[in-house]
Amino acid sequence: MKKLLLVVPVLLFLIGCAATVDVASLSPEARYNYALKFFTDEEYEMSVKEFEGFLLQYPGSEFSDDAQYYLAQSHMKRKEYLLGAYEFSKLIKNMPASPYLSESQFMLASCYEQLSPPSPLDQKYTKKSIEEFQAFIDFFPADTKVAEAEGKIKTLYLKLAEKEFNNAKIYERMEYYTAAINGYAKVAEAFHDTKFAPEALYKKILLLVQKNRVVEARQEIELFISRYPENEQIVSVKELQKTLEIEPVVSK
Secondary structure, eight states, X not given: OOOOOOXXXXXXXXXXXXXXXXXXXXXXXXXHHHHHHHHHTTOHHHHHHHHHHHHHHOXXXXXXXHHHHHHHHHHHHTXXXXXXXXXXXXXXXHOTTOTXXXXXXXXXXXXXXXXXXXXXXXXXXHHHHHHHHHHHHHHOTTSTTHHHHHHHHHHHHHHHHHHHHHHHXXXXXXXXXXXXXXXXXXXXXXXXXXXXHHHHHHHHHHHHHHTTOHHHHHHHHHHHHHHOTTSTTHHHHHHHHHHHHHSOOOOO
């Protein structure tokens, strides 16, 4: 349950003399507030230590979910995102009735978002972040942060699309045309609502024509025209369509 910091004069005095505090003798409430004071003072290394100690000493107390939540937040504040994700996931799994549940799900996704690297690198954390943000939306559809989560998913999907698009371009430069065609097709379909989709479909069409796969090229041209009538490549695509209606293009 969510607790406010209780200002206990004696406890605050003890915190000022932290080196001499016998935390084992503190009550659950006093021990929790002792740890929370470090968090509010932005002494996150100490708050991690003290919240971990609290959870070991009082694992079933009424303050357990509060301590678990602030332990996870302390790791996030220290940019220890994998540890933060682990602690948020523990709260979600072990404390399903906690009022911190929705916020912990959002923060779990945010931890993975922070671990998401630039598009040329492996995107496992990007995919994990998308998965967790989607879980947040599915389980807490009325939450005020749903729109924010949807925006984050869109941004993360764009990163995945960019990686796949650049991979297809690399295959094309290496003259692995089948792999390039398949890569562009994946971008056009799996990421159809991103800015990379029309360019990927256009490049796929050009490669199909180059490989004399005329029937497929015509089908993709019709798809491009129906999907992207305002795209900057529409004139070129329509001209190519007319050319293929006159005679097939033979690859050189």
